[in-house]
Amino acid sequence: MLVEDHPVVLRGLRAVTDEHDEFVVAGEASTAVEALELAKTLRPDVVVLPVRLGGTHSGVELCRAIKTVCPARVIVFTSFTRHVDIQVALLAGADALVSKTATGEAFIGALQQVTAGVQALVLSQDIVSWSQARQFEGSEKLTEREDEILQLVTEGLTNPDIAIRLSIEISTVKTHVRSILRKLKRDSRRDLFRSR
Numbered sequence: 001m002l003v004e005d006h007p008v009v010l011r012g013l014r015a016v017t018d019e020h021d022e023f024v025v026a027g028e029a030s031t032a033v034e035a036l037e038l039a040k041t042l043r044p045d046v047v048v049l050p051v052r053l054g055g056t057h058s059g060v061e062l063c064r065a066i067k068t069v070c071p072a073r074v075i076v077f078t079s080f081t082r083h084v085d086i087q088v089a090l091l092a093g094a095d096a097l098v099s100k101t102a103t104g105e106a107f108i109g110a111l112q113q114v115t116a117g118v119q120a121l122v123l124s125q126d127i128v129s130w131s132q133a134r135q136f137e138g139s140e141k142l143t144e145r146e147d148e149i150l151q152l153v154t155e156g157l158t159n160p161d162i163a164i165r166l167s168i169e170i171s172t173v174k175t176h177v178r179s180i181l182r183k184l185k186r187d188s189r190r191d192l193f194r195s196r
Helices: 009-016 032-042 058-069 081-093 105-114 132-137 144-154 159-166 169-182 189-193
Strands: 044-048 072-080 096-099 119-124 126-129
Touching: 009 105, 032 044, 032 058, 044 058, 044 105, 058 072, 058 081, 072 105, 081 096, 081 144, 096 105, 119 159, 144 159, 144 169, 159 169
Parallel strands: 044 072, 072 096, 096 119
Antiparallel strands: 119 126
């Protein structure tokens, strides 16, 4: 199943996938709501979705939600391959992360690996083993609230903005940010935006 809110990108994914008889596109969605409903109904083997859906990190939230409604493996397809984006995908339970700069063959390679139950990280043309990708993940898992705050930080929201968005105290946001930094082994908020 393909999820993408940019029609041209969706067409490209469909064209690349259709060139390989081993894959059949069971459905397409352009919003998180459509995708979740389709996932429940179609129960696809693999779902390909973007990190940013509708301009926010809702693709990451969708990854987590899909994992709760069907046994699909999820490939996160993204132009964002900063360290923190890889961490967010890992924490959401993605089975693969594929850069939008990857070739069609590299994308198909990731589909083949994920279909076979092997996780993959594809940056440009290279398929990196998922165990190598695990270097991007902190040793401690983030809580659901910490993950939510990390996503808002990566969208550029300030602590007061996050407090308003989540209807919590600024001091609570600061506590969560400190915990995120500790778990992800980062010294400052700026470090969340730096690639390794």
